[in-house]
Amino acid sequence: MKKFLFPAMLLFALNACNQKTTESAENYPNKRENFDWLIGNWKQINEDTKTETFEFWAKISETQYAGHGFVMSGKDTTWQEKMDLSLSDSTWTMSIVTPGNEDMVKFEMTTYSDSTFNVENPKHDFPKLIKYWKTKDKLNASVQAKAKRFRLSFQDFKYYYFKK
Template identity: 35%
Template sequence: MKIKFPLYVLAITTCIACNNSNTAEDTGSNATSRVSENKAKDFDWLLGNWQRTNDEQGKQTFETWARLNDSTYKSHGYTLVKKDTVWQEHVLLVKNNTDWYFKVSVQNESSSTDFKLTQKTDTSFQCENPLNDFPKTIGYNKSGEDLNAVISDGNTTIPYHFKKIK
């Protein structure tokens, strides 16, 4: 009897451990599936024409977002001083396999600077590129009718507040 009881306890413990292990794996794989199944429509809150409300005096900054397909968004941002364009950038928010990338191309540069999406909710996301000088992080969130963006390198943070242009 002394031998059977420890074997019985060992068998039960093993079964419980196996069930817990499978549950953890299922939870992990389901979470991964949910992330990889995200389509561009999950970023529809970006769509439209936006004007920055916290610009420097004499400047007007705009962003326009459009969805090209289920794995690509496109943005064009620019700043005007009077009627002259003094800055502009193009952004692609692109899904590459299971990861999303925020690819920024500024005027006079032939290649993009890529930021990997590291956090996402229904109305926000954050991207990172720790090798870039500035910024290292880019974040967007929608709050009511406002669109907010923040760029930062950990020391300097620049906020952008936008209102939708109707």
């Protein structure tokens, strides 16, 4: 698995650096939102032992962050998604592409603080609400629609990997 993860992280970093910025920071001189606390290589810590879930986040510019989430079962990638958190027309949106969908699903940011944000799309079947927040050394996420909800908790991949 070590042989797979390093090339995957390298490809993600290279891809993130090559993506176009949707808006420049100069267009929003009063912008105060900062989501740098997302940046990193995260491994889920509250899951079963049959799979491993990862999220990698990189800062593309002052107004764009790119994320890549995937699930591994042994050496096989069984699921993945690409995420884009960006500022456009003074609104932060998270766009997500998941397996089986060619189009990105957009979620508009409804709340944020120094270490948390919520994005929503009431017209989408699942999820309708996505929450991210950081507590100490953990990145947390909650994905929900009505009664259906699940929570993810991630720890820095390097720390988790060498702690074992």
